[in-house]
Amino acid sequence: MQKRTTRESPDDWHLTDDLHAETGKGDPFAAAVRATRMAMLITDPRQPDNPIVFANNAFLTLTGYDRDEVVGNNCRFLQGPDTDVEAITKLREAIAQRRDVNTDILNYRKDGTPFWNALYISPVSNEAGELQFFFASQLDVTDRKDSEIRVRADKERFQRAVKDRTMQLEERTAQLEAALEAQKTLVNEVDHRVKNNLQMVSSLIVMQSRTIPDPSIRESLRTMLERIEALSTVHRRLYQSDDVSRFDIADFVRDLVTDVVAAYGRQDLRLTFDLQPVDIKAERAAPVALMVNELVTNALKHAYNGGGGVLRVRVASRGPLAEIEVSDDGAGMNGANGDASFGMRLIRSLSRQLEAKVDWVASNPGTRVAITLPIEPGTPI
């Protein structure tokens, strides 16, 4: 490679070249630049293509080139296939504008191995302000860069994993919400139909009974309507809360008894409630309702013999058991307390279904009927 000489004053870089054999003598700055472990080089922008005019030993050690392979060439031989184009552009622009610049750039050694170069370049001008050369230092920061890249890759991988998982969860949540919504719609639709159909059954009985002249048949139809209306009252209450699987006996009993007593037009009767909330399974609601309806209508039909009185209804829980009591202060044990009546058969069958116990107690005056049933089926009384 051709040895270049400056065309100008010999007190420039030739002075330091002359010191080559005797490191530490002569210009102490030049000696320091030669001896430092920091890779450094100097380029001459006044020559075509801004060639390197000086490279210290540290630079040669770092890059693996010999001095004569370096001097006279533009620095770009350090670049390689994976060198970042943006970094190159940044350097090129700074040099064109004669500015300081520093950047981390991927460079390549003579043997082709890459290294991360923390590159600092500064322009150096003479007293007249004319650009003399560029001074560049290189520091191998491959270790730092690698760990930066590893950290960034780890972070990106982690973020991607989180994002993927979040998307999966969001999809799953959306699916579940849609399924739940569909189920709610279905329950609402079925509930709506059951209620409408119960209303229609009641309507048919009411309208049919209008056409019947025989009072005893009308009375039978009325009793039938009462039983159906007890079921209606259950269904009106059934899906009012968000928990469609539970049913509060107390709320229901208040509705049913108030309605039945009003339907009988018994203004001479005083109604007292002693109600404590007791939740049972929704599927047990209908038989409980039918039993309570039998007891209350029975008392209204038979207990008071035309006279006034007090009807007491109590709902309470005792441990795993629910207690429902209907007490009248009428004319003693009422006439319907015979096994022959359909109402009694109904009560007996329903109490078997519910695993319930029904006690009829004469409580002078009047009758107290107490139903004891397990809140959860299978609990012994």
Next chain:
Amino acid sequence: MTVRPLSVLIVEDEALLAMELESLVEDAGHQVVGWATSSTQARKLIDDIDADIAFVDVHLTDGPTGVQVAQYAAEQKRSMVVFMTANPKRIPENFAGAIGVIAKPYTMNGLLSALRYLEEGVHRPPPVSDRPVGFTLSPDFAAAWMPQAN
């Protein structure tokens, strides 16, 4: 108690229920002045007849349009609306200006009590009877008719 008859519109898509409601209303001494099965018919009835009460089902032959019927009646300031529905959850929180809702399935007594209650409420509010079982007042009417409960 003397009944000052209410004039009643029935907006109900189930013929059977409309028939029975009509009988019950008339048995109680009131007068049914019209029956509509769709929101279009209902709007026309509301325009043509200034009834005291319109019983409006939420679900009609042209869809869940009962709420719009109530809104229309409230805007026209004609016919006070009472919803009658098996699906009270579909009624908006402000009840679209309606008095309240009778939840289906109602009992015969429940409906007769509601008629008595409404008659009192329409002619000389607030009603003196107890609010019937199965009858829910809108927030506005609850404030006006049951101030002690609030």
